[in-house]
Amino acid sequence: MTIKHNVSDSVIRRLPRYYRFLGELLDSGVERISSKELSLRMGLTASQIRQDLNCFGGFGQQGYGYNIAELHSEIEGILGINNKINVVLIGAGNLGLAIASYMNFKQRGFKLVGIFEKDPQKVGKKIRDVQIYDICDLEKICDKLSPTAAVLCVPKDVAKSVVSDLIPLGIKGFLNFSHYDISLEHSDVYVENVHISDSFMTLGFKLRQPDNHKEDL
Amino acid sequence: MTIKHNVSDSVIRRLPRYYRFLGELLDSGVERISSKELSLRMGLTASQIRQDLNCFGGFGQQGYGYNIAELHSEIEGILGINNKINVVLIGAGNLGLAIASYMNFKQRGFKLVGIFEKDPQKVGKKIRDVQIYDICDLEKICDKLSPTAAVLCVPKDVAKSVVSDLIPLGIKGFLNFSHYDISLEHSDVYVENVHISDSFMTLGFKLRQPDNHKEDL
Numbered sequence: 001m002t003i004k005h006n007v008s009d010s011v012i013r014r015l016p017r018y019y020r021f022l023g024e025l026l027d028s029g030v031e032r033i034s035s036k037e038l039s040l041r042m043g044l045t046a047s048q049i050r051q052d053l054n055c056f057g058g059f060g061q062q063g064y065g066y067n068i069a070e071l072h073s074e075i076e077g078i079l080g081i082n083n084k085i086n087v088v089l090i091g092a093g094n095l096g097l098a099i100a101s102y103m104n105f106k107q108r109g110f111k112l113v114g115i116f117e118k119d120p121q122k123v124g125k126k127i128r129d130v131q132i133y134d135i136c137d138l139e140k141i142c143d144k145l146s147p148t149a150a151v152l153c154v155p156k157d158v159a160k161s162v163v164s165d166l167i168p169l170g171i172k173g174f175l176n177f178s179h180y181d182i183s184l185e186h187s188d189v190y191v192e193n194v195h196i197s198d199s200f201m202t203l204g205f206k207l208r209q210p211d212n213h214k215e216d217l
Numbered sequence: 218m219t220i221k222h223n224v225s226d227s228v229i230r231r232l233p234r235y236y237r238f239l240g241e242l243l244d245s246g247v248e249r250i251s252s253k254e255l256s257l258r259m260g261l262t263a264s265q266i267r268q269d270l271n272c273f274g275g276f277g278q279q280g281y282g283y284n285i286a287e288l289h290s291e292i293e294g295i296l297g298i299n300n301k302i303n304v305v306l307i308g309a310g311n312l313g314l315a316i317a318s319y320m321n322f323k324q325r326g327f328k329l330v331g332i333f334e335k336d337p338q339k340v341g342k343k344i345r346d347v348q349i350y351d352i353c354d355l356e357k358i359c360d361k362l363s364p365t366a367a368v369l370c371v372p373k374d375v376a377k378s379v380v381s382d383l384i385p386l387g388i389k390g391f392l393n394f395s396h397y398d399i400s401l402e403h404s405d406v407y408v409e410n411v412h413i414s415d416s417f418m419t420l421g422f423k424l425r426q427p428d429n430h431k432e433d434l
Contacts, residue, residue, distance in 0.1 A: 016418035020396055043401045079418050080425040098315035099413070108414050109421040149424060173424040175416055179237055184260045190423040192416040196316070197325050199392055199409040201233035201296050204326040206407040207366060207390040208297040 007055045014052055015079055017042065022072040034065035081109040085173075087149040088142065090162055092117035092132050095177060096153030100127040113145040135162075142169040149173040156180045224272045231269055232296055234259065239289040251282035298326040302390075304366040305359065307379055309334035309349050312394060313370030317344040330362040352379075359386040366390040373397045 021042055025033060035046040042049070053071075056078055076082065087110045089100055096115065105112045115132045117123055123134045133141050150171045152159050159178035163186060166174075173190035174182055182191045238259055242250060256263040270288075273295055293299065304327045306317055313332065322329045332349045334340055340351045350358050367388045369376050376395035380403060383391075390407040391399055399408045 012422060013415070013419055015422065016412070016415035019418065020415070041401070043398060079422050081418070081421070083425060085421055085424055094315040094318040098311040101311040103414065103417070105417075108417040110417060149420065173420050175413075175420055181260060184258070190420060192420040194411060194413060194416055195233070196392075196411055197320065198230070198233035198237070199411055200320070200322075200325040200327060201236065201298070202230055203366065203390050203392055203407060203409040204298070204302055205229060205232065205296050207302055208300060 011052050011055050014044075015075060018052070019072065019075045019079060019081075022068055022075065025068050026072055030068055032065045032067050038066070079109060081107070083109070084111040085109060085149050086111050086113045086145060086147040087151060087175075088113060088145065088147040088171075089115045089151040089153060090135070090166075091152065091154035091158070092119070092122045092127075093153060096151075097127065099151060099153060099177075100130065110149065113147055114141055116141075138162075138165055139169060142166075142171075147171060149175070151175045152178045152180075154178055160185075228269050228272050231261075232292060235269070236289065236292045236296060236298075239285055239292065242285050243289055247285055249282045249284050255283070296326060298324070300326065301328045302326060302366050303328050303330045303362060303364040304368060304392075305330060305362065305364040305388075306332045306368040306370060307352070307383075308369065308371035308375070309336070309339045309344075310370060313368075314344065316368060316370060316394075317347060327366065330364055331358055333358075355379075355382055356386060359383070359388075364388060366392070368392045369395045369397075371395055377402075 021038070035049045038044075039046040039049050044052075053066075056074070084106070087105065089096055089112060092100070092115050096117075100112065100115055103112075112130050115127060115130055116135045116138055117132050118135045120134075122132050125132050148170055150166050150173075152162070152174055154162060156179045159176070159180035159182075163174065163180070163182055167186060167189060171189070174192070176182055176191055176193045177196070179195065179197075181193075182189065238255070252263040252266045255261075256266050259266070261269075270283075273291070301323070304322065306313055306329060309317070309332050313334075317329065317332055320329075329347050332344060332347055333352045333355055334349050335352045337351075339349050342349050365387055367383050367390075369379070369391055371379060373396045376393070376397035376399075380391065380397070380399055384403060384406060388406070391409070393399055393408055393410045394413070396412065396414075398410075399406065
């Protein structure tokens, strides 16, 4: 499969959504779909869908549409789901434990290899077969587990210091739930931010606008 | 304060970030800041910051910069943080409990008034003084609590049905952790999606690219 250079960030961000939708269609036994039908289900225009998939070589056939199994497997290949990335999770508080307990890491292309926490009452326990290690042993354990990604579920100040510790240990990408802006000080790593409190504030802002402003937002 | 019409979605999405950064500066005792300094701290250009804040009337003074307390309070007003929105949380699984336990709803402009769950072992308990109700009592309790927003921490199929139940009960906005695309079937409500698994897949995609592609993403 051919990945065009300079594929935009917004196309890349839509790929996981295509993958999810196609997976659901597959599960429900649908074999093929036109870009028009897919567009109705996904709330995108058919031309947008054709453009997006063209960035990766284009898999549709005129008059036939997309073979769902094929397209699903192509996108799986592009996303690299089968090539698992070792990931560690930092912070076994409420949010960290929730992510460790409910996220299907394998289905998303990752293998959770360790959880780090400072609370001695949690250290040594396991979440779904994954060990909680003492954060003081970060270097030793990372040397052994070779993670290249980390999920940050710690407060901002802890995040700042732990990121500085993690990068020399080989971490190249972060899923960041903290409010620490990693990219400002470390431009050489990939960061996906999940700022839940910002989403709350944005929703609140929208809800407080007069009704007739909805279409402007 | 004047809010210009047609303020773009991306400006609105940056407001919570301004609010957070300014709050931290306030806490650390800083009194004023130039758009240049703020830009360095936030990783935006100074001209971007001036443009953003101009959308809401502009509060800077040439040669003086921004008075942080004033700007923080203006943005707080624009976001409407002090005008609390009653919100319910649906689904007291790992993620729902994490959100209910760690999110500072008040600081984000919300009041969590109730949690709904089907598991009888959880119903009747409280999380930080907020009652867990039986999902079967949704209508009765919502009539009493008058929420206008809901946080969805349930699987896709449950989300679909519960959204249909919630909208007639007065819910006008959703913070959506499920994979159900609310906007497709309900264009009349505000939705903020937090798709954690999509963020994982996007991060994975980026990590798997050859090093020299980083600048393209």
